[in-house]
Amino acid sequence: MKCRKCRHPDTKVLESRESKDGMTIRRRRECQNCSERFTTFEKEDEQPLQVVKKDGTREFFDRNKIMRSLSVACQKRDVHVRDLTSVVDWIERNISQSEEKVATSTAIGEQVLEALRSLDSVAYVRFASVYRAFSDPEDFAEELRRLSQNPNRNALPDELVRTTSR
Numbered sequence: 001m002k003c004r005k006c007r008h009p010d011t012k013v014l015e016s017r018e019s020k021d022g023m024t025i026r027r028r029r030e031c032q033n034c035s036e037r038f039t040t041f042e043k044e045d046e047q048p049l050q051v052v053k054k055d056g057t058r059e060f061f062d063r064n065k066i067m068r069s070l071s072v073a074c075q076k077r078d079v080h081v082r083d084l085t086s087v088v089d090w091i092e093r094n095i096s097q098s099e100e101k102v103a104t105s106t107a108i109g110e111q112v113l114e115a116l117r118s119l120d121s122v123a124y125v126r127f128a129s130v131y132r133a134f135s136d137p138e139d140f141a142e143e144l145r146r147l148s149q150n151p152n153r154n155a156l157p158d159e160l161v162r163t164t165s166r
């Protein structure tokens with residue numbers, strides 16, 4: 001970390017503290033050359049989140065990919081982009097809180113279903129039909145039965161829980 005005053009490359013860390021969001025480290029630094037003191041906010045080197053696909057191969061977790069399938073499922077439905085972002089945030093949080101920072105694509109698909117079940121029933125059935133690759137009408141009927149059961153709301157963050165009165 002270069003000194004912001006004299007550009008000297010060596011600075012000493014006087015103090016480190018995790019910021020409120022837990023994502024950045026606040027460091028108080030002192031230049032070894034001119035003794036200028038300054039504060040930096042540094043992002044920790046995070047282990048990248050990974051997804052294990054059905055065929056066993058891995059790929060990096062991609063927020064945009066989930067956002068795209070959510071957008072397709074919610075097309076022309078009364079679901080706010082903010083809600084979709086919350087779904088993706090929630091899924092990302094779940095993976096980052098896991099020990100290995102890995103989730104299976106199946107687990108992610110189930111979480112998307114859980115969230116959509118609370119947000120919008122049409123979007124839910126649309127996503128399920130693609131995700132579960134429905135091949136006959138009985139599959140739809142089965143999914144509609146699931147829909148009528150209570151979602152597992154305990155698993156969802158508050159911002160994704162919709163009351164039945166809505």
Ligand SMILES: [Zn+2]
Pocket residue numbers: 003004005006007008031032033034035036
């Ligand atoms: Zn300096």
